[in-house]
Amino acid sequence: MKYVDEFRRGDVARGMAAQISRLVDPAREYRLMEFCGGHTHAIARYGLTGLLPDNIKLIHGPGCPVCVLPIGRVDSAIELALRPDVILCSYGDTLRVPASNKMSLYQARAKGADVRMVYSTNDALQIARDNPHKQVVFFAIGFETTTPPTALALIQARQEQLTNFSVFCNHVLTPPAMRHLLAAGDAVQLDGFIGPSHVSTVIGSAPYAAVAEEFAKPVVIAGFEPLDVLQAVAMLVEQINQGRTEVETQFTRAVTHAGNQKARERVAQTMVLRDSFEWRGLGQVPHSALAIHPDFADFDAELRFALPYRHVPDHKACECGAILRGQKQPQDCKVFGIVCTPDNPLGSCMVSSEGACAAHYHYGRFVQGATA
């Protein structure tokens, strides 16, 4: 397959792995956090850890949109979905996230809620057009990648006066989360970041400069293909060896300095920064998420349905929080693969294939010979 296979060539990977082995200083460790779930998935799917020298440690970050969604927000979505007048539209992965009282959107569906899986916000708009007597709510989640389509849906809905459409906005932002991770008192020790891929096509490479400079950590923005990740590792190792802390872009085929100007304008037009937002694992992170702009208040599901927010603590045994902060690995969790499996996830990291636990469970657990 053109434009895909080129970035998955095993022979090139082995060459790059050999090059990385020559670059590393055997006397030190390189602790690199891959921020995105897409990277986590690629690392697990292609067994990249096995190709790298032992002193390169890849630490999973919080960049899995489903994983960082706090239980309280999923509870609100379920509450909405269970209203008989509501059709809730959601991206696929979100349906399985465990919420309070053993509920999930899947369970809600079994209890009669009208929950539809959509591939695009256009599908949600179409459902609103087709069901004028129903309230159609789009459960908007994700990082800067999925934010512009939500912005376009808001603009389109207003143009068409689709008054039965609204958005339950849970979009979160990447750079504030990076800053929060580094500034935390119990911060995990990191030497650099493999920076977000698709997110950066929207926001560009510029927003990471402040983080890189303030915390003196190099950032290399990398694509989601396995060779992208390997090349980014090589670039980070070189920066670290040379004492540089710059923002570099490996993913040059899609990321520019300024990002996608038009997309950013649409987002600015339709959404505003929240003072604070709860992330699963990270807790309250200031200025880290978006709410619907007052100009589009008519399409804000939080206002339309007067949704209160309740903080709900994670399951006691679940280590998703520490895993999302990079402090623990999936196999460090007592319930990993025993009580918590992809079929019966306790925590959100076991739900999405981008989640560190699910990725390790699906692709990597034979390495430890862990429980089947």
Add this chain to the structure above:
Amino acid sequence: MSKPYTRPLDFKHGLVNLTHGSGGRAMAQLVSELFAAEFANDWLAQGNDQAILPPPGGRIAIATDSHVISPLFFPGGDIGSLAVHGTVNDLAMGGATPLYLSAGFILEEGLPLADLARIVRSMAAAAREAGVAIVTGDTKVVELGKGDGVFISTTGVGVVADGVKLSGDQARPGDVVLLSGTLGDHGMAVMSQREGLGFGSPILSDSAALHTLAADLMAASPGLRLMRDPTRGGLATTLNEIAQQSGVGMRLQESAIPVQASVRAACEFLGLDPLYIANEGKLVAICPAAEAAAALAALHAHPLGQQAAIIGEVVADAHQFVRVATDFGGERLLDWLSGEMLPRIC
């Protein structure tokens, strides 16, 4: 007195209504004008509540399968042909020669009779082609909104020759894993239709009856351990089932697993893995290594097996893991499908 006139069913504009399942004249008319006419065979023509069949001359195999697919029509097939192929294949995978089918129809009020007729004709054609007779059946109608157009449940009866002993618990370390052709065609054909995704060239379902392919394979490999058709859950699920039943592990070569370029592209686009996508016209077989070349040649010689390949081997493994050596040079676990296959977000 002359026979009262009965207006024939309107197969152009008519709709299924509740009377078609009520047991009265309307139902009798639907049965005679459509089902009996299309499925025409001596047993059905007897018009009794049961079909009484001649002794089959061997051990009897029986399999049942319910079909609830949406959309009802998809590139390369429809629910009618699928309802025949699905059950014929379940029989064939046990080494049985399929002989008879029963068919239960649950129709939803409002289903266009034209659609029903198209489905029944397709089913009749598939049965004729497979050499099986649909000998008994049942029709029910449910209220609008309580079905999905039509659900079809088929039960098949076949006969197994003496000495044939294929079973999921027969795989042994050292055996070879064969696959009869490309993966994911059916699932992606349905999905692209359902999601309204137009790909450059349409992906056709592989829906087909596999019993002649299975028979050729059995003739070429007398020591054949087992056959399975990787339907729901795809190859990954089928191999995990076999690994568990036989208490073994497996090692596959990703590069050896045939997948059409268009299916790969569609999967890539939707964030899906072809190894988990349903097939309706493919079989997986496990045979002793010494018979692998002959088995592969037999598959290649059949029209449904031209892209067959040896995709891996059975190994001893207490964890019963199915592992794949990736093209990339690593190794990954090919796990059971968990939950429903959902696309990724990012």
